[in-house]
Amino acid sequence: MQDLGLQVLFQGNNFLRLLQGLGITLGIALVSVLISLVLGTIFGIIMTSHHFTIRLLSKTYLEFIRIMPQLVLLFLIYFGLARAFNINMSGEIAAILVFSLWGTAEIGDLVRGAITSLPSHQIESGLALGLSKNQVYRHILIPQMLRRLLPQAINLVTRMIKTTSLIVLIGVVEMVKTGQQIIESNRLGYPSAALWVYGVILILYFISCYPISKFASYLENNWKD
Secondary structure (H helix, E strand, O other), rough: OOHHHHHHOOOOOOHHHHHHHHHHHHHHHHHHHHHHHHHHHHHHHHHHHOOHHHHHHHHHHHHHHHHHHHHHHHHHHHHHHHHOOOOOOOOHHHHHHHHHHHHHHHHHHHHHHHHHOHHHHHHHHHHHHOOOOHHHHHOOOOOHHHHHHHHHHHHHHHHHHHHHHHHHOOOOEEEEHHHHHHHHHHHHHOOOOHHHHHHHHHHHHHHHHHHHHHHHHHHHOOOOO
């Protein structure tokens, strides 16, 4: 009977375990996004530099992060660098580090695009009024940049939440790993458990990401210049 598989979710604390796994997933994504917003803003401003070496290095970093799959970066940092230099690093820290590197590159490019899309006469006018370059950025450019950047940054949150499913491969017990454990422990008694467990995981991902996606769309539609 297919409905027997559904019972697995209500045995013991299985459903609570899935929710706890979701909490780990959301926590890693949230911390990574917060770090990415801070470092990405700084990186984006650096990318607007006219210095050739700075632009070359920032462009190299951006292209490297974009080309390299997140899974390879996870393996490189968790199984490679951490072991090679004898660093005691948990899977959660490795995941936050990788997603922060990825997010910093993504946010940085968005910040660079937002800044360069602003009319140059705004900078010139601010300097003509006696403002320093830092004040021009703080009072004129950054407020407009945030208005353009925020909807796309929120969309990055949904992408990070979904991409956290990869961290199961470095041993982090998040939602997908918890689901696998539940399925394995009930494989003989409930052979159809996988359908229900993964179905619930899909629904939990949807419930987590859909409101964020709709909020980003709302901001994008209502904040148009």
